[in-house]
Amino acid sequence: MIKIEKINLNDIKEINKILSELGLIPYPDFDLFHKSDNFLCLKVVVDKKIVGGIILSIVLDEAEIYDIFVREKFQREGIGSKLLNYVEGLLLKMGIRKLFLEVRASNHKAINFYKKNGFLKIGIRHNYYKSPLEDGLIFSKDLRDA
Numbered sequence: 001m002i003k004i005e006k007i008n009l010n011d012i013k014e015i016n017k018i019l020s021e022l023g024l025i026p027y028p029d030f031d032l033f034h035k036s037d038n039f040l041c042l043k044v045v046v047d048k049k050i051v052g053g054i055i056l057s058i059v060l061d062e063a064e065i066y067d068i069f070v071r072e073k074f075q076r077e078g079i080g081s082k083l084l085n086y087v088e089g090l091l092l093k094m095g096i097r098k099l100f101l102e103v104r105a106s107n108h109k110a111i112n113f114y115k116k117n118g119f120l121k122i123g124i125r126h127n128y129y130k131s132p133l134e135d136g137l138i139f140s141k142d143l144r145d146a
């Protein structure tokens, strides 16, 4: 059974390790922003081990996914979708209506994941990502339609 809980200071090393394993950028200043009301930082726990998580920023009635991630071994089991679904419910209760994110144009796994979960592509930021240089695709979802 999976549990979804707030990330606490003791988790930060592990979360950054998972992000690195997945080729995502770790957060050196995690401890600063995870305490802020403008961020929502949640982990997915299976058998007392962190297997994934999500980091979002919240501004007024909009939120942006900075990262959503599931350890390779646990991917394609519906964990990412359950986490997203849980977060969307939470955001709606907080009065947040729109969810945004940006993803590398080559990250087909994530693009499929977002499309499957009801996100629509609304724009492209050319050459937005560095190392390697790549376009960023912007997706959004109106939570009231979900």
Ligand SMILES: CC(C)(COP(=O)(O)OP(=O)(O)OC[C@H]1O[C@@H](n2cnc3c(N)ncnc32)[C@H](O)[C@@H]1OP(=O)(O)O)[C@@H](O)C(=O)NCCC(=O)NCCS
Pocket: 022, 024, 066, 067, 068, 069, 070, 071, 074, 075, 076, 077, 078, 079, 080, 081, 082, 103, 107, 108, 109, 110, 112, 113, 114, 116
């Ligand atoms: C994106 C990610 C969070 C999805 O998590 P997950 O738990 O594997 O996702 P789910 O099992 O809920 O998959 C839901 C849907 O996403 C799509 N999807 C997930 N993995 C996929 C893959 N390897 N190839 C193609 N589509 C995939 C499918 O449409 C899937 O539905 P299906 O299994 O019924 O076909 C995970 O792949 C991940 O951590 N990727 C690395 C980090 C990353 O790139 N994060 C996003 C950018 S911030």
